[in-house]
Amino acid sequence: MGTVTALYRYPVKSMLGEAVFAVAVAENGFLGDRAYAVLDETGAVGSAKHPRKWGGLLGCRSHLDDTGMVRVVLPDGTALPVVDPELHARLSKLLGRSVIVSAAVPEHSRLERAVPEYEGGVPDVVRESASVDATGASITTGSVAPGTFFDFGRVHLVTTASLARMRQVYPTGDFDARRFRPNLVVDTDAGPGFPEDAWLGSRLRVGEALFRVVVPTPRCVIPTLDHGELPADPGIMRAVARVHRIPVFDLGRLSCLGVYLDVLEAGTVRVGDTIALEQTA
Template structure:
């Protein structure tokens, strides 16, 4: 059905991640993925979904070193371990307020999301409850997946077909997969458009790991932001909103690209591994 063309993990939530040749899949998801986050004293977890407050986190890069220690490279090139107290000091300076790096998910942590002005960026019910915060942005608040720093799904997959489709819709946009922060990028062969839409509920085998395809991935503002050398482009998500708004649970028709996966069987996935699809059982 296809092959894995790229693998990514993001050891610190909302920081740039690392492109790796293989990943270990556990029941939790990709080993080493979103194991830390930046938090502030209000209980907000650092997410570039609210760029006015947390956008500078995306200017940092996180990676695992050979000993399995998470290291963060700051915008000025300084590399520090997450265990180094200096890292929180530097992040406070970067963000202009008191923050800290944490590996333990607080009980009442919350996630803030900016509300875009196009339809499909957030569920209508959340748009109605949005408010303007101290940054001047309209935001909504919600929770993370229980016991984790994930927004919802443990593993995120994007197909090259979906990215190719969006390039035809918005030729001026750079639909680099990194904008969408996937764990797996899959080449589904000659399948047109958004082949992953037809996979919902099915089981997907990648290397030694087995997943269930759970739900389309609703997109926030993050793909429109600058990622490393990729410049900001607000047209990216406007194009997705025009071309691919589809039902997500009972939340209405949302702008989606990619799918979230649950882990059924742990195992190693490598670039080049064949992807096979099994009907839902």
């Protein structure tokens, strides 16, 4: 049915991550993925979904070194381990307020999201409850998935077919997969389209691991922001909203690209592994 063309993990939430050739997959997703997050004194979890407050995190890169330690490379090139107090001080200066890097999820965590102007960026009922914060941004506030720093699904998959379809819709747009912060990028050997829409509820075998396809991935503002060498492109999500608003649970029709997966069987996944659908009974 297709093959894995790229694997990514993001050891610190909302920082740039790293491409890997192989990764161990456990119940909670890719080993080392979203193991840490930046927290401020209010308990807010750092997320570039609120770019005026946390956008500076996308100027940093996190990776696992050969010993398994997570290290952060700051915009000036300085590399520090997450356990180094100097990293907390540097990030506090970068973001303009006191923050720490933590592996402990706050009991009452808060995740803030900027509300996009285009329709389908957030559910209508959520848009109606938005408020303007001290940055002047209209935001909504929710929480992370219990006990984790994931927004929802443990693994995020994007197909090359969906990216190809969006390039047809918006030819001047830069639909590099990294904008969408996937864990898995898969080539389905199909033409432009959204083949993953038909996978919902199915089981997906990828290498040694088995996943359940849970729900389409609603997109936020993050794909429009600059990601390292990828420049900002505000038209990216407007294009997705024009052509691919689909039902998500009972939240209405939202702008989606990719799907969230849950892990059913652990195992190692490698670039080049085949993918295959296993229909549920």
